[in-house]
Amino acid sequence: MKSILIRALTKTDLPAVSDLIHASFGAALRPFMTYTQHGIGAFLSVHVQYPGSDPGRYLLVAVDEAKQQDVVGFAEFRIIGGNVGFLSYVCITESARGRGIARAFLESFVEDRPELDQLQLDVFQDNAPAVSLYRKLGFTPTSTVAWVSRSMPAPVGAARIRTLPTALANLSTYGFCEMEVMNETSVTRIGLVGQTVLRCFSAQAFDDDALLSSLRRHFPLVETALVILPTEHIAGISSVHQVVKLSDRMKLSL
Ligand SMILES: CC(C)(COP(=O)(O)OP(=O)(O)OC[C@H]1O[C@@H](n2cnc3c(N)ncnc32)[C@H](O)[C@@H]1OP(=O)(O)O)[C@@H](O)C(=O)NCCC(=O)NCCS
Incomplete structure (x- = not known):
């Protein structure tokens, strides 16, 4: 984790982030997800250019400082009401997984916002790595949707x-x-x-x-x-x- 920096998404990150999101979800799921559609880079660029247009949305990347600042992770959080945060997306490039980067996204978001008293997220039940990550961090299931x-x-x-x-x-x-x-x-x-x-x-x-x-x-x-x-x-x-x-x-x- 030494060379990994977490910072706000910028315009130059967008092509790498679009590819990362696309590659992170299986072919059977991609047609159903908004973030795996062709224009996700254009969608995110609006938020990068006009951050005030959606002040409750936080777009973050992890970059590897030892490798020309290569993007190795993306995470999106939102504030969904008073003191409740929501993790909308987290994905890490395959070669950088298992190094604690997803954990670092969650921990740094919470650390930077001491006013939050709860963090929520949705996870597919068959996504074993993600379920394991969230359980290890102390998340507990509250309800199920299909x-x-x-x-x-x-x-x-x-x-x-x-x-x-x-x-x-x-x-x-x-x-x-x-x-x-x-x-x-x-x-x-x-x-x-x-x-x-x-x-x-x-x-x-x-x-x-x-x-x-x-x-x-x-x-x-x-x-x-x-x-x-x-x-x-x-x-x-x-x-x-x-x-x-x-x-x-x-x-x-x-
Ligand atoms: C799920 C995902 C984000 C985890 O990212 P990561 O950076 O590899 O996770 P971390 O290194 O921070 O791992 C933290 C914990 O998660 C769990 N974990 C991570 N990868 C795992 C795997 N392949 N199998 C089982 N548990 C795993 C472990 O409990 C791990 O703790 P440990 O290192 O003490 O064993 C990553 O696998 C990914 O990008 N998947 C594709 C996209 C996705 O499914 N995103 C989540 C839903 S939006």
Whole structure:
């Protein structure tokens, strides 16, 4: 750990950080994750250029001072309410793993913010290295959510989408976006991750064949819908679906 420095992400780190994030998650998971889409570098660059635009988001890198400042790790933390911090991402280059760099990210973030009284994170249950890291640091699981997918139904009708041009611009620049789908009585928030995955934010939207069919007119390449739900809600889904991953929310009291 002697030659490792943890510092804020800068513009010049972005290509290495984009590659690192991409390489850190398996091929089966990448289509479902916003941070593994092609435009993550552009997305993070907005935060680097305008740090005041999202003051609760902290983007950090670990660089190896013995190797021309090579980026060997990336971590993103957020403040999600008063004194609660949240670790959104941590990834270390394969060749630098097992040297205590992930542990150092967590410890230095907490050390720099004595006002925090809790740190939370989400971890896939089958991610043994990460689960081991968090348990060793004293994190304990508090609840479980499931990442659930289904096939999109055939296209019928055409959804009315508020701010469609903005959504399309974000999709093209970042590789993901959010939008609002309107009907006579309600507005439903929907996301797109890449060209093939539609992200629902409720079981109701995920189960709504009419809603999903009407979105296919706009996004014919979208094949799969995804929702992230507390495990106890899965039994209530009537459409044919499958659990992709189980993820634990963990917390550490400080
Ligand atoms: C999980 C990950 C971040 C760990 O980073 P790291 O820098 O290698 O971890 P550290 O060296 O700080 O290890 C700290 C502890 O984590 C655990 N750990 C790390 N790698 C492990 C492995 N391959 N198997 C089992 N436990 C492991 C150990 O408990 C270790 O403590 P020890 O050194 O006393 O044995 C890294 O493997 C990684 O980038 N994985 C891909 C991305 C990812 O899954 N990120 C987490 C979810 S966002």
